[in-house]
Amino acid sequence: MSPAPESKPDRRPPYQHAADELRRDILKGRIKPGAQMPSIRELQDRFGVANMTARSALNVLRDEGLIYTIHGRGSFVADHDTTGQFGIDYTAPAWYLANSLKEPEQSHEQLEAKPGEPEVAGATITEVLSVLRDEIRALSADNQEIRQEIAALKARVEAGEHRS
Structure with missing residues (x-):
């Protein structure tokens, strides 16, 4: 053995x-x-x-x-x-x-999960808030990228106007 x-x-x-x-x-x-x-x-x-x-x-x-x-x-x-x-x-x-x-x-x-913790469509409030936090972060990152693209486009337009 x-x-x-x-x-x-x-x-x-x-x-x-x-x-x-x-x-x-x-x-x-x-x-x-x-x-x-x-x-x-x-x-x-x-x-x-x-x-x-x-x-x-x-x-x-x-x-x-x-x-x-x-x-x-x-x-x-x-x-x-x-x-x-x-x-x-x-x-x-x-x-x-x-x-x-x-x-x-x-x-x-x-x-x-703590007893009595409210649920929203099968998810606790903390789970819903976590998802919302992630969505807000994603939207914030997208917003920052769009702002950078706009700034780059404005710079191109201004550079093009100076050439005329």
Whole structure:
């Protein structure tokens, strides 16, 4: 009979392992608030995973409120205060807390939605606000790009008028 392994292997999917590493990078300040996350291709290379696995890792972090995504631009680390606390919608997953050396373990009940928290079409207010925040950030980025294009067009028009 062979001896039992000292610790059972971690059977979580690869995307959770990748999300763990990225989460540690964010929480330890290796990736700063507002900084762009590595591209899907970079994540594939770093973790040796498929495209969808890398996307799933980013989805986990987005669902936790650690990052936000702007369509066509990429994913960025969400802002947090000077104590390292993220927005009210950030709740560390139980399996992360169980494996973290710094954070105390929370029970499953503490990680669920609070009783009596209002819901909107099946989503809590914090989830709706999180989606709205991401949409506002995307619109703000689009607005900034449009302003830059307008400034460039004005500069061309003025340069063309001076030639006449």
